[in-house]
Amino acid sequence: MTYQPRDPDFEKRVRANFLEQRVMNLIGAELMTVEPGVVEIGIRMRDDLTQQDGFMHAGIVTTVLDSACGYAAYTLMPAGSSVLSVEFKVNLLSPATGDWIVARGEVKRAGKLLTVCTADAIAGGKICATMLATMICPESRADKNLHPKT
Amino acid sequence: MTYQPRDPDFEKRVRANFLEQRVMNLIGAELMTVEPGVVEIGIRMRDDLTQQDGFMHAGIVTTVLDSACGYAAYTLMPAGSSVLSVEFKVNLLSPATGDWIVARGEVKRAGKLLTVCTADAIAGGKICATMLATMICPESRADKNLHPKT
Amino acid sequence: MTYQPRDPDFEKRVRANFLEQRVMNLIGAELMTVEPGVVEIGIRMRDDLTQQDGFMHAGIVTTVLDSACGYAAYTLMPAGSSVLSVEFKVNLLSPATGDWIVARGEVKRAGKLLTVCTADAIAGGKICATMLATMICPESRADKNLHPKT
């Protein structure tokens, strides 16, 4: 699906916002692709990210999937807006192993208020997890409308 | 709901397993309560765990919710078994703020193979997120049965 | 949790709306309890509601769980508003058997725009399914605000 971003500076806006997610630095996640409706985030396997069997913890995989979905949605939101996760579901499909995991988030349906995204996490050429998520643009809520956050 | 654990040493088993989740050390999460079907994990707010607005990243909140659910399920599994997350869904209910967040996981239905759990994350006396999760005891799969992992 | 409804006539409003859900008549579902933040819907087991093993189809159980959540949320919404499902997740915990299944929906967090609910379906004294759902009050969207549906 092809999307037309409302904000021509969407990539700059997304990349600046990503730098403010301090947890991305802690876990070593890097923002890769930023296109209209699509964002990819990569993360290197590290021993201090593991669960009890030595795989990457499902919560860390979720952290990059959630950010990939959130920023995919954010590429299509207007300048001056913000984005928050409403909810998401993750299925763990196989152990998250390998040196490098890439989470690719894509917009499934973009709305003014709510945007639904999917994301797959690929490790060693294999899907290790998939997400279905709902993101919100809080500035599109009626109670925020009169006093937008600036 | 009251559960009768099959393994009298469940608490010791859970606490030992938690120490092997190296990511818990990275994010500063601590195992608190371990009772039959119930586990609580606490995490201190830190600047390096935040998303773009200064709240704890939803993925980090999910990390402790997931472990709280997994270990709640694991309290009721037999000695020598292991536990893995099949899938989970999280709703973010309010910004994760305050000094300390506690995730309380509870077993909703315990099965030999699959266990369904719920968990709430409480920050400053307020629910900031809730999870509904499915956990698996891999040793109860037919294909693992003849050659159990030891 | 105790909720204070903003509309004193919430019960009348919910019961009138339920009658407009024509599918409830088709599947034989009945609105039982309507309290602030809580709604119960009952459904009688019938052979024409079954899946391949003679249990009630998960989709029919979901239909009553979804309406129980939606109306639980709707009890707390203002007069003149409407309610729609954004998304839900259902875990099937045991076969839906017995003569009568009751779905009890409860509000977990009520917001002006989004309300998060949980619901359990009880069949023969046993939980057969559980839902975690997000409901929306479309009149609280910014783009609907200036021209509210009346």
Next chain:
Amino acid sequence: MTYQPRDPDFEKRVRANFLEQRVMNLIGAELMTVEPGVVEIGIRMRDDLTQQDGFMHAGIVTTVLDSACGYAAYTLMPAGSSVLSVEFKVNLLSPATGDWIVARGEVKRAGKLLTVCTADAIAGGKICATMLATMICPESRADKNLHPKT
């Protein structure tokens, strides 16, 4: 993704099983495509399937999405097996309107025990709902293995 079914008679097995889902007859759903890892089910809009606004009830849309996922998984399961839904999540993307809705279920990852599927419901050329689901082949549980259901 291309899948190789283990049972050459998978289509016959799926079609026979569908006829045993009596609720499909009640709601007027028809089994269309049956291919390895893919199943499509169509349903005609009817006034007695509606919610309060005249759209098809989310629970009925879920009923066909769930069956589409379950049968997509079932195409890849062995002869003599059965299939059950473990859990699913549905996002409602737009009102389910139009004369005819088609739910297309696809296998995302096939396992011996658990199979993860996605499904989209298309109404009038537009996605109205999407599902992410976990299906189980109960015969692959250790406790069922020694005494398979025949």
